[in-house]
Amino acid sequence: MNDTIYFDYAATTPLHPDVRDAMLPYLNDEFGNPSATYALAQAAQEAIDSARATVADLLGCSPNEVIFTSGGTESINAAIKGVAFAQQLARAGNQITTSAIEHHAVLHSCQYLEKFGFEITHLPVGQDGLVQMSSISSALNEDTVLVSIMTANNEVGVIQPMAELSRAIRERASHLNRQIPFHTDAVQGANALSVNVDALGVDALSLSAHKFGGPKGAGVLYLRRGTPFLSQQSGGGQERQRRAGTENVAGIVGTAMALEIAQSSRQNYSAECQELRDALLSGIMAAIPDATLNGDAERRLPNNVNVSFSGSDARIMLELLDEAGIAASAGSACNEETLEPSHVLLAMDVPLSRAVGTLRFSISRRTTQSDIDRLLEVLPGVVDKSRLAAATPAS
């Protein structure tokens, strides 16, 4: 598989070799159950404590505010359901505000809560993919128990103005004289953006390790002290009663080290990716002049190119690219099987005929100019073939 030219780093990243090496002892002799009391178990407990301190330092929070989970989806579910149910049970309200372009982990958690009497408001976004700031004040009301807005979009890479959004939410909450916790799905972007929770202005934040060089099956939930929360995984007392279950020690150790590497190199990562990304984007635009970039050109992740080729079909293009040894995506790995047009693009007013012909290329520092050259060599023919197939009625 080493010869695949990989343009899908937003879907998942390879495990960083140093991270893997740090995990291996916990897949070998250091197998103790951290909840036990003897020396073997305490070694595992100390590894978790150290990982928690590292993550807390990177988030700018207290170690007690860090919860290790099985991934970004679990973190998001725990944040949204855990905060919402805690407030509903305290009769604090039943309204949740989120955006129209969230990942399905957020949107479907909200749909789940609708079954239990919650009402969901979806903030609109502009054609640039940015949440319309003016919509916040009217969306939040005396029943609002939670706001959830993603830091950066997984499909189009648009980065929301988190500090501004946080200020607007806090002002409105203060006006309503209520506590309105603000959660962000920060699963995308930890390679490029700060995850400092005070700078972002959030009360809860979700991370997925495999998006930044860590292992699959591991994630982080930050939960600010004092945030109402009902644990969504009941059982033993692990994670200070907020997430029961024997800890995935290797996964936790790997998560912390991967986040440390990602956060300490994010300036270099951003600069290098941006240069490659710009070369890719201008190459595409030169070769296929009617291609259109989706999402704001400036306020986006440095590794994301999301382009539409009107009149083409993403599935056909992905197949043809795969045959050429190139791995790309139609926008979100999690949607690939359902083959539905992207709710993100539709919310951004992208016409359906363009939405279904959209590809996402996401890169990393491992991407080379020769990878990009190869993609640019293949892509025009792929788009042409797809347009031809789409224009020809099936026999």
Next chain:
Amino acid sequence: MNDTIYFDYAATTPLHPDVRDAMLPYLNDEFGNPSATYALAQAAQEAIDSARATVADLLGCSPNEVIFTSGGTESINAAIKGVAFAQQLARAGNQITTSAIEHHAVLHSCQYLEKFGFEITHLPVGQDGLVQMSSISSALNEDTVLVSIMTANNEVGVIQPMAELSRAIRERASHLNRQIPFHTDAVQGANALSVNVDALGVDALSLSAHKFGGPKGAGVLYLRRGTPFLSQQSGGGQERQRRAGTENVAGIVGTAMALEIAQSSRQNYSAECQELRDALLSGIMAAIPDATLNGDAERRLPNNVNVSFSGSDARIMLELLDEAGIAASAGSACNEETLEPSHVLLAMDVPLSRAVGTLRFSISRRTTQSDIDRLLEVLPGVVDKSRLAAATPAS
């Protein structure tokens, strides 16, 4: 840590070396996101498909009935909350029957559901730790939506008569003319007992990989086709909409191989463990004649010795054993930090003074006669010292 004499295999087991080797490719080059469509991703998807087929074969079910999770606690939470909420939303009832000696993952999931209007009935057990069969018929009523009884107890190792329980539940359900799904926490015992779901007579079954030589952070939920279920982790379409989130590919591959090894060697495992276990138990009884074995002497896991030393203190004994390089447990790793007397022993009518002086020794095929000799050399002094300390008022 290799020189620890380990008597806590019920808390966690070392990763089987073959399992680790099978996992490593997915921590190296095979890092694709299974939800994507290209070749790299399909390799990951095929690994998951193959793991699912292996597990289904061992459980005697269809691959579609196997859900991979992040561990035993998640499986149990998903089964109990997922089945209960699905039925509550369908207005089918709000009563759950479980036993008094379940793991906290079950008991606290039920407590969680009490906040949402569920009523919980705890079936009593005898002094032998066996669920009282006669209690089933009166416990189940026209509001019952779920029964959850563990296959084997994590503290005392007592094995419930699953097929008999299943028959009694099905008879009562048929009498009430309703569907009453039967879930079992089978987290303990997959090394020694069959996990065939039809033989057990269950509709849902939870497993934890790290209890049988697999990785931490991975588990299985079996869910019989037609069982009402509301997915507890919302998001992408993974696991046929029943458990969202990017799959922990390495963990899933490891889980399947570990279960295959455990199930294919369970006869040898049982025979070898039982011989060692009997040597340990008779050694303890010879050295400390007033020790008492908790739980039925025959219907118990072959690797479990749970003994009380009246007038002693488990915490002191565990410390002294740890100083001697021996790792044991007071009953449940998940309870160690809370220092509460075991709810299992109290439900079995063990007096408090014996319950607080209880140790669990759990072994495996890796346990040697020399490990047992060393424990038997140390234990009498440990019990004496603890009794002395407990009898001496603190100065």
